[in-house]
Amino acid sequence: MERIGVVMPGTARTREHSVIRNAGKRDPAGLDLYEGLMQWPLWTMLGWSDIRQRYRRSTLGPFWLTLSTGIFIAVLGVIYGRLLKMEISTFLPFFAVGYIIWSFMSSATIDCCSAFLESERIIKQIRRPFSVYILRVVWRNFAIFLHTAVVFVPVLLIFHVDTGFATLLAIPGFALVLINQIWIGLVLAMLNSRFRDVLQIITTLMQILFFATPIMYPAEALGDAAILAHINPVFHFIEIVRAPLLGKLPMAESWLVALVTIGLGFAAALLLFQRVSRRIVYWL
Amino acid sequence: MAKISLNNVSVEIPVFDVSATSLRKLLLGSIGGQFNRTGGHVLVSALKDLSFEANDGDRIGLIGRNGSGKTTLLRVLSDVYPPTRGSVEISGRISPMFEATLGMSADATGMENIRICGMLWGLTNEQISQGLEDVVAFTELGEYLNVPVRTYSMGMFMRLAFAIATLREPEILLLDEVIGVGDAAFFEKAYTRLKSMARQSRILVIASHGERIIRDLCNKVLWLHNGALVEFGDVDRVFAAYKKEVAKSVAA
Numbered sequence: 001m002e003r004i005g006v007v008m009p010g011t012a013r014t015r016e017h018s019v020i021r022n023a024g025k026r027d028p029a030g031l032d033l034y035e036g037l038m039q040w041p042l043w044t045m046l047g048w049s050d051i052r053q054r055y056r057r058s059t060l061g062p063f064w065l066t067l068s069t070g071i072f073i074a075v076l077g078v079i080y081g082r083l084l085k086m087e088i089s090t091f092l093p094f095f096a097v098g099y100i101i102w103s104f105m106s107s108a109t110i111d112c113c114s115a116f117l118e119s120e121r122i123i124k125q126i127r128r129p130f131s132v133y134i135l136r137v138v139w140r141n142f143a144i145f146l147h148t149a150v151v152f153v154p155v156l157l158i159f160h161v162d163t164g165f166a167t168l169l170a171i172p173g174f175a176l177v178l179i180n181q182i183w184i185g186l187v188l189a190m191l192n193s194r195f196r197d198v199l200q201i202i203t204t205l206m207q208i209l210f211f212a213t214p215i216m217y218p219a220e221a222l223g224d225a226a227i228l229a230h231i232n233p234v235f236h237f238i239e240i241v242r243a244p245l246l247g248k249l250p251m252a253e254s255w256l257v258a259l260v261t262i263g264l265g266f267a268a269a270l271l272l273f274q275r276v277s278r279r280i281v282y283w284l
Numbered sequence: 285m286a287k288i289s290l291n292n293v294s295v296e297i298p299v300f301d302v303s304a305t306s307l308r309k310l311l312l313g314s315i316g317g318q319f320n321r322t323g324g325h326v327l328v329s330a331l332k333d334l335s336f337e338a339n340d341g342d343r344i345g346l347i348g349r350n351g352s353g354k355t356t357l358l359r360v361l362s363d364v365y366p367p368t369r370g371s372v373e374i375s376g377r378i379s380p381m382f383e384a385t386l387g388m389s390a391d392a393t394g395m396e397n398i399r400i401c402g403m404l405w406g407l408t409n410e411q412i413s414q415g416l417e418d419v420v421a422f423t424e425l426g427e428y429l430n431v432p433v434r435t436y437s438m439g440m441f442m443r444l445a446f447a448i449a450t451l452r453e454p455e456i457l458l459l460d461e462v463i464g465v466g467d468a469a470f471f472e473k474a475y476t477r478l479k480s481m482a483r484q485s486r487i488l489v490i491a492s493h494g495e496r497i498i499r500d501l502c503n504k505v506l507w508l509h510n511g512a513l514v515e516f517g518d519v520d521r522v523f524a525a526y527k528k529e530v531a532k533s534v535a536a
Binding site: 018019020021022023041042045046049052053056121122123124125126127278279281282283 | 293294297298300359362363364365366367368369370371372373374375376378380382383386387389391392399400403404405406409
């Protein structure tokens, strides 16, 4: 046989090379997500080529982000440290970590709104799991995050942040942040395909959340209103990465909130996907 | 064995961005499809109650006026449009080729584009490497394959796109018009390649306005009008009926 299985491993079609579509039936959302994950060579490649495209012929390329993030953190770190009457050696590392994680969460969230729209040409020609386009965007933002995360290294060294074994907990912490972005991305991409105002709403919401979440100030600074931080899942997601990087153990509460958010989030995202996946292509 | 089977397939596409009335005024009567209003948006029936079957060896030419549903049908066959009514059953590896330039990135080099597109089409790295030599030879682009595609002329760009698109070995090949590729000499070469690709596939469905292309490649014709099937069968018979109808509408 000269013909060999050609489509990516993991798609239902390759296994049996057959498709049955009945109007009214729903596609299992978990399968879409699973198949999407299995096609990682595709979405990592698409994500990289997006980044290359964006920074084409720029000398520093994505390291412009490293530079701008570094300057932003240095300037605001000094000013806000003063305003909050905190030691710069405590405040600046705190602000740096929080801001870098927040930037990833915020840009991935906003970027995912257009995930299906930007891939419209592909979606209307080849059948691929929808989650591929979400993973492409999350991956792209993760790659950008790695560039900005470089800033944290000099901050750690200059201010002699007391890192230890606990610091390693930042890795599973960030993994949860990443996983969380997948369901958020899936929901927002679906909603924004149908209702194009979603992107505007989310952009505004992100600006508000930046100030409403303890990023530029510690949660304790809220005093009696500290509850505002604790009911905010964004705070907990930041905390599970920030606390270990600053040499502290994150609160058990933060881990719990993060896990519950991810559980509920995925349940909601998959339910919604199951309902609308057949219509997404018609919305583009 | 490859097989396509459509049972009473309808596709209704919602249109959100135009108010129902103005859209109706603008389009009704001029282009096919029919407009129904439901809720806040307009529904265009792009395909209506379509049933047909295709088996190994069937080479089907889709004909019909602009907006008759040819592209919609191809999208249903490529499993991109789920039917809004009815059912679709397809066995065989589907290879849609609607836009040859899909996935091509202007900033990547020719070589990189071969990899990017190959992967998008679902080829594995080994398969791309296997076909690479053939693609390189076919494009006749030589050293140009190592510079970004944005420096290419349109003709060179299309050569590359076409070569990449034919890297696949489809069981079910779906084509939307035949893409104009470069100069006359290259067009002949491309057309020859397309024909051999079509012959190798088990089922071919091609939408085209060109009678020569359809007569060259197909052994059956499916005629669509306003999203509904008018006739399906022998090339000569359907073309004769179609031409009669076209002549009538031109005279009117």
